[in-house]
Amino acid sequence: MVAHRSAKYFIPMLHTRLTYSRPVFAISRQYTTTKTTIFREIPEDAPLRDVRENLRQLGGGSVELTMNHRTSIAYILLNNPSKKNSFSGKMMAELADIVDALEKHVCDSEGVDGTTPEGVKAVVKTKEQEDIRGVILHGASETFCAGFDLSVARSHMLSKAGGQQMSRLMHNTFTRFHNLPLVSVAAVEGYAIGGGAEATTACDFRVLHRDALVRFVHANMGIVPGWGGANRLTRLVGRRNALRLLGTTEILSAEQALEIGFADEIASEDESALASSEIFLSRFIFEDPESALPYLKQHSSGGLNSTTEDASSPPPPMHAPESLRGLKQCVIATDLEGAKGLAEERRVFVSLWGGPANLAAVSRPPSKSKHRKK
């Protein structure tokens, strides 16, 4: 297997997996404490790189990237199962690293310096080896994501500065992810709650398991979405539906989600959301997805059951990556105005985060802070 090596990643050519150990560098000596990590309040306009490294110190879990060069699909796994894959600070930093890696892979962009992206800045690569066409965001252990890790929030981040840092980084990461010249799908199994529901809106499409539940719980938390989800939700389902979902915090079942255009597909009875997402993406990737199915099954690194087809079989004809990426760029170019709306959403979030209603919600005992179906 051929391999690239860089200071941070080991990237084999066929199935690429980025795994992260403890951070290799620390910004200040304050981080080197053993149990009680200290959250450093840095200036509001500190470079996002510093914000990322600050957050990296907080909490556990991981976010992992796998690239399957045979099927042309990248997978991003949210992995914090004991906390329903909610995002620790560490996971936020790792997701930002992964978006960097994908930008480097598919774009001639060195613009990974943490500036807020304004519209489309990436110029797509056309080289054959930069072959990834689609990306699936999914969660470990049959659930998607329960938003921000509230244990990290309680112990480190209830200050205005904490909310501001987190929101700045997540807006930047999800905007860059949303603007990648790849077709992205959220494979939603189980719960997508709070920031988890927001994360699904950063994908181009959503494929839901029959039993998936989506809930924008922010009103119950005394806040508005902190990761850009209100803006994206409104563009997705329209102003009326968005206001209803956000304002009532009602639980969205897979069928309701399909009805209002939030979901693009519901997984069939015996299939996981991940397997259905692979099939969904195959329509963008292969010229004849029907006849490419055995190949996809053979080489799937997601949820599809493998077939016995010869593993060395050549790939069926695929759409040219530059065409697919170009199409995505054209579509993104229509929402250049979105950046202004996102900035306003972040301003409102920061004004509410750490306020009386938010503090009361976050301090409720765990039994009273669940957002599951009654």
Ligand SMILES: C[C@@H](C(=O)O)C(=O)SCCNC(=O)CCNC(=O)[C@H](O)C(C)(C)COP(=O)(O)OP(=O)(O)OC[C@H]1O[C@@H](n2cnc3c(N)ncnc32)[C@H](O)[C@@H]1OP(=O)(O)O
């Ligand atoms: C910042 C904002 C934003 O969008 O901008 C946000 O995201 S605010 C974050 C919004 N998210 C939430 O409020 C989600 C709160 N969680 C829930 O409502 C519930 O846990 C469900 C996700 C519906 C799952 O209920 P279910 O009864 O199936 O499981 P459970 O409650 O026993 O959860 C299993 C374990 O995961 C933990 N757990 C669940 N959600 C968590 C979260 N967001 N942060 C930290 N831990 C969490 C539980 O405490 C529990 O730990 P133990 O086993 O140790 O007891």
